[in-house]
Amino acid sequence: MADKPIMKPWIEQIHAYVPGKSKAADGRPLAKLSANENPLGCSPDVLEALATGHGPHLYPDPDARELRQAIGAAHGIDPACIVCGTGSGELLHGAVQAFAGPGDEVVFPRFSFSLYPLLVHKVGADVVLAQDNDYAPDVDRILAAVTPRTRVVLVDNPNNPIGTWLPQDEIARLHAALPRDVLLVVDQAYAEYLEEGEDDGGFALAAAHDNVLVTRTFSKAFGIAGERVGWATGAPHLVDALNRLRGAFNVTESGQKAAMAALGDPEFVARSRDANNAVRARFVGQLEALGNHGLRALPSKANFVLVLFEGAVRAPQALDAIAEGGFAVRHLPGQGLPEALRITIGTQEQMDTIATILRGLCEAGA
Numbered sequence: 001m002a003d004k005p006i007m008k009p010w011i012e013q014i015h016a017y018v019p020g021k022s023k024a025a026d027g028r029p030l031a032k033l034s035a036n037e038n039p040l041g042c043s044p045d046v047l048e049a050l051a052t053g054h055g056p057h058l059y060p061d062p063d064a065r066e067l068r069q070a071i072g073a074a075h076g077i078d079p080a081c082i083v084c085g086t087g088s089g090e091l092l093h094g095a096v097q098a099f100a101g102p103g104d105e106v107v108f109p110r111f112s113f114s115l116y117p118l119l120v121h122k123v124g125a126d127v128v129l130a131q132d133n134d135y136a137p138d139v140d141r142i143l144a145a146v147t148p149r150t151r152v153v154l155v156d157n158p159n160n161p162i163g164t165w166l167p168q169d170e171i172a173r174l175h176a177a178l179p180r181d182v183l184l185v186v187d188q189a190y191a192e193y194l195e196e197g198e199d200d201g202g203f204a205l206a207a208a209h210d211n212v213l214v215t216r217t218f219s220k221a222f223g224i225a226g227e228r229v230g231w232a233t234g235a236p237h238l239v240d241a242l243n244r245l246r247g248a249f250n251v252t253e254s255g256q257k258a259a260m261a262a263l264g265d266p267e268f269v270a271r272s273r274d275a276n277n278a279v280r281a282r283f284v285g286q287l288e289a290l291g292n293h294g295l296r297a298l299p300s301k302a303n304f305v306l307v308l309f310e311g312a313v314r315a316p317q318a319l320d321a322i323a324e325g326g327f328a329v330r331h332l333p334g335q336g337l338p339e340a341l342r343i344t345i346g347t348q349e350q351m352d353t354i355a356t357i358l359r360g361l362c363e364a365g366a
């Protein structure tokens with residue numbers, strides 16, 4: 001007999017999710033540009049809504065009815081086809097858990113949201129990584145990774161940590177080529193940062209087919225990551241599966257209130273998007289000016305940029321210099337990206353400071 005409880009082998013291989021850092025090695029606080037949070041905070045309406053409420057002694061609405069109605073109204077989706085989660089993370093877990101298990105395969109692009117391998121291992125299924133195309137997700141390579149054992153395909157679009165985006169025709173092509181019993185999950189965590197008119201068609205596919213689930217979050221452009229609210233939409237039997245698996249009171253009272261207030265202020269989201277995209281373009285321009293030193297920003301549609309260090313200045317050295325300057329950014333060697341840093345788009349002042357630090361490093365190394 002073992003002398004202590006023995007963890008299941010498929011749980012043993014899980015590496016706990018590694019959150020973005022906010023402190024230097026010596027404990028000094030750093031400005032956190034490592035978790036893709038909104039530098040503008042959240043809508044003032046959210047703060048106001050959080051000050052009201054029916055009190056912490058009562059359970060929240062277990063079905064988040066009002067919130068689902070508000071989401072449905074905002075997107076033209078039947079609230080019965082919407083399920084809310086403790087962040088979209090809970091719903092991504094549910095999607096994998098409901099449709100994949102031991103012996104099954106879950107396919108996603110080689111560079112994807114770091115949560116994905118964790119939730120596949122959690123259910124004892126096998127991770128199958130689709131090859132990238134210069135780091136970016138590639139539909140033909142995703143399809144090439146699909147086998148008869150594939151049960152779920154996960155695509156974060158825009159992709160985290162790469163930042164690239166597959167347009168509507170590519171997502172449609174991916175869906176059309178997948179067997180009908182394979183679930184396609186389109187994780188649209190960064191969709192609010194797309195320009196007006198840019199749409200990968202996920203909602204339309206989810207409304208028309210039995211095997212497409214789209215997830216969204218309030219954690220990024222809406223700026224309420226701490227409240228942990230996300231949602232998913234898909235065919236009734238997909239929503240039913242997620243409702244069976246989610247926690248009974250999975251979205252807190254304050255989370256439901258905050259999300260409704262956030263939805264009610266689209267102007268804040270538009271302002272967040274416009275500020276992000278302008279600052280991102282300026283920062284990318286500053287990086288392009290360092291191209292002759294081997295710095296390369298991958299094209300981003302999100303609120304971060306993946307910067308490759310392919311010259312004399314290496315990523316760990318840049319990470320240290322940026323931390324020295326007071327900022328935490330993301331180095332992801334554990335995700336197969338030792339030569340890159342993922343930098344969240346902060347304020348223009350913050351990004352100008354980082355660009356200056358990088359230019360200093362390049363010039364010193366040249």
Ligand SMILES: *Cc1c(COP(=O)(O)O)cnc(C)c1O
Nearest residue numbers: 087088089113156160189217219
């Ligand atoms: C941040 C992020 C999410 C959101 O997670 P929440 O649990 O909703 O906070 C989902 N998918 C991707 C790709 C992300 O980067």
